[in-house]
Amino acid sequence: MNVAPHPHLDLSKFPRHALLEGPTPIQHLPRLSARLAGADIYVKREDLTGLGGGGNKLRKLEFLIGEALARGADTIITVGARQSNHARLTAAAAARVGLQCELVLTRTVPRSDHDYMENGNVLLDALFGARVHDLPGSANALQFAEERANELRAQGRNVYVCPLGGSSPVGCLGYADCAAEIVAQSHALALSFDRIVVPNGSGGMHAGLVAGFVALGLDAERVAAFTVYGNRAHAHATTLDKANQTLQLINPALRVQEDAISIDEAQLGPGYGIPTDTMRSAVRLMASTEGLLLDPVYSGKAFAGLVENVTAGKYAAGQKILFVMSGGLPGLFAYRNEF
Template identity: 40%
Template sequence: MNLAKFARRGYVTAPTPLEFLPNFSRALGAGVSVYMKRDDMLPGAGGGNKTRKLDFCVADALNKGCDTLITCGAVQSNHCRLTLSWAVHEGMDCHLVLEERVPDSYNPEASGNNFLFQLMGVKNITVAQKGTDMMAAMQKVADKLSAEGKKPYIIPGGASNALGSLGYVSCMEEIMAQVFHIGLKIDHMVVPSGSAGTHGGIIAGMIGNNIDIPVTGIGVNRPKLVQEQAVLTVANASLELIGVDVRVLAEKVVAFDDYVGPGYSLPTDSMVEAVKMLAQTEAVLLDPVYSGKAMAGLIDLARKGYFPKGSNVLFLHTGGSPALYAYLPTFRQGK
């Protein structure tokens, strides 16, 4: 695969660490060794996986002469935070459309990413009700800005289109170079699965490079079959964009929905356990929406024997820890 033919802004200046978690692995007590790909340490205000995707998307926007970024997400969206941060870096305006996936959940005075939106000078926030056609809502904002003489560029939620997902095709190549360098055999990979671009990009990267490592996605919002189809669609769109003739088979895509709990972004006991466990064994901060629920899935699956004893399991940490500060009551209960 030749990713060099696609324009990037160079936001990812060095590989993120790939670390063994010895204390966590011991505390887990499941006979597996857990490693972590630290994409929480990517550049951008607060870090996180969307920087890899925006590296490609913002380059496309600038190449098209755009001066404004428009994107969408939930009310505490890490993707929106990072899109805004790179817009600021590039001297571009940024407009956000936030979906209240939990009714009445948007609070402009909230901490976490809501605070960072204001701190970094977001131009405007439009709040949409749950179930809104978010592409249509963003297009409405774009039409208004175009009429005012601006040149807007719409980035879909999570930057999860074929172009954005190239960030995780590239990440998979980066991971394989790292494990080769240190002489590590990875037996299984666990990834958060939300807007599908990260999960889909990882799978596309494996298919395109003839890598046969099982990948388990831990869904954070949609039913299993819906999520798996979304991941499959993005993965194949990425391979088509790159020019790889092979396509992903449906059976290669696994995205459990057992750890979503009562709904997207709503706390679960297993998420709280996972966040506290990582903080207290490795001083690693997970977020309550994506990496926290994904790690809850890894913990439960490991305890149930899903990974054979002696396995090396790699967890992709997608970042998002600034959102923790919007969940203080959740973590302070029952201290």
């Protein structure tokens, strides 16, 4: 990225509570790159964050928890699937700052085996002291969360409700900030990335990165996502909307264009949280060549897409590809039977 060495994105007007230990490292993957014999692959280690088992949602939670504390909240409620990484990290962050936490978890994924229902993130939710509401997959989790918040408010509690994946415009600021971090690191490493590859679930990480690059006056089209939640049309529409809402907070004079959102649905498979053979292969490849652990729901599928694009020549030899490794390690234990 041919930019000034220290791009500055001023987010100081937004309440924020530090949950990360500093920038997450960018690391080269030489053995994996050699194995694929194509593009040069790097990873942004969003899994290397200390709180609650780590993961990308902590960037969003810095701003969400910051806003909750600024509003005087004593309780935070959020929603997600049974094995939600965001729910687990919301519970951990709440424990860190002294908020009560309630999680509204839906049985969105058609699995009922013991590992999925009780291990992985769900085990950690309980350890962090969160109260879990277990709802069927057909339930409207956000509506339930708002109704529960009103019950608690009637008891005198001050409740902050956080959306799916923490992907509100405020939450997405965490990844606008990450865009500036990537640019600064790229300059320090004397690297220019041709593609930045991410998973797209609730869309907040993708939207935030795009909004950040646009705010910095840079090419946002280099961010390429693989949807793991909805089909391409749905993911594109929601991500574009979130990116523009986030950019409105940063600089209302700017706008994200439709073609700045690049989404591929080739790795979605039968649906959210449902394993695919390419995901299993990608998880094994990363683990066996670099000793790094991808999760089965998000980064496993997105990395499978990266691998297929390299082997097909879509990402050409000599190109430098940055994969944003989002964390979610506890999910591997919930999906033990798949490996």
